[in-house]
Amino acid sequence: MNRLLDQIDKNKLPQHLAIIMDGNGRWAKAKGLFRSMGHESGTKAVREITEACAEINIPYLTLYAFSTENWNRPKLEVELLMRLLVSSLKKEIKTLNKNNIKLNAIGNLEALPKKAHKELLDVIDKTKGNTRMTLTLALSYGAREEIIKTVKEISDKVKKGLISPQNIDEVIITSHLYTRDLPDVDLLIRTSGEQRISNFLLWQIAYAELYFTDILWPDYTKKDLFEAILNYQNRERRFGKTSEQIN
Numbered sequence: 001m002n003r004l005l006d007q008i009d010k011n012k013l014p015q016h017l018a019i020i021m022d023g024n025g026r027w028a029k030a031k032g033l034f035r036s037m038g039h040e041s042g043t044k045a046v047r048e049i050t051e052a053c054a055e056i057n058i059p060y061l062t063l064y065a066f067s068t069e070n071w072n073r074p075k076l077e078v079e080l081l082m083r084l085l086v087s088s089l090k091k092e093i094k095t096l097n098k099n100n101i102k103l104n105a106i107g108n109l110e111a112l113p114k115k116a117h118k119e120l121l122d123v124i125d126k127t128k129g130n131t132r133m134t135l136t137l138a139l140s141y142g143a144r145e146e147i148i149k150t151v152k153e154i155s156d157k158v159k160k161g162l163i164s165p166q167n168i169d170e171v172i173i174t175s176h177l178y179t180r181d182l183p184d185v186d187l188l189i190r191t192s193g194e195q196r197i198s199n200f201l202l203w204q205i206a207y208a209e210l211y212f213t214d215i216l217w218p219d220y221t222k223k224d225l226f227e228a229i230l231n232y233q234n235r236e237r238r239f240g241k242t243s244e245q246i247n
């Protein structure tokens, strides 16, 4: 493990790491447990991975915790996930402050149950002064919903004469997204073997490196994360240029 850590180039870390935490249900099923146990176990991986990112100084970590499509799951599972969110927030606030981590959230947060929404805003407020890392939870998040919201807001400003249509550019669009305060994603990891994006950060991953692993989220460890980062560091990000231009 320390050997892995030593191999990581601290000057070439992803500035923004995003993770699609998938596989909780299958993890539980394989053990003959309820899906809820998988979600509960997944929160341990959230803690381990968050701490690992803080330890190596990744400034932005974004975790896909609940999608707009996840509202279509059985009512009981949705309720359970929302309760788990509240209890995790309550439990983790101390550690977030101890580790100087700022909590942020993206998504249609008003759609969350009142209690979860309130707890979330409370932890965001109580950690807003922290500077070591920004941990963003994507909750009731869907990239298409985010784009629709952005188009509506910009249209409204055009109508009011605040923006002229010819001036709409990447900067204006970026500044209306939920992620306006975050840099583009450098590395996107998805666990559980699925190789799809599932409506996560479509605009923001335009040039992200994608990394898929078969490991189920509750089993995902610091060592697995370091392996993904090493893999990322061995890639050449060309952004449309030639290899010769980069080197």
Ligand code: IPE
Residues within 6 Å of the ligand: 021, 022, 023, 024, 025, 026, 027, 065, 066, 067, 070, 081, 192
């Ligand atoms: C990810 O695990 C957690 C959420 C989507 C909330 P899943 O619950 O999707 O687990 P699988 O994909 O069924 O194994």
Ligand code: IPE
Residues within 6 Å of the ligand: 020, 021, 022, 023, 064, 065, 066, 067, 069, 070, 194, 196, 198
């Ligand atoms: C994506 O996982 C959403 C989260 C991890 C929160 P899903 O398990 O909902 O994705 P699909 O439906 O299998 O693509």
Ligand code: MG
Residues within 6 Å of the ligand: 022, 023, 024
């Ligand atoms: Mg899944």
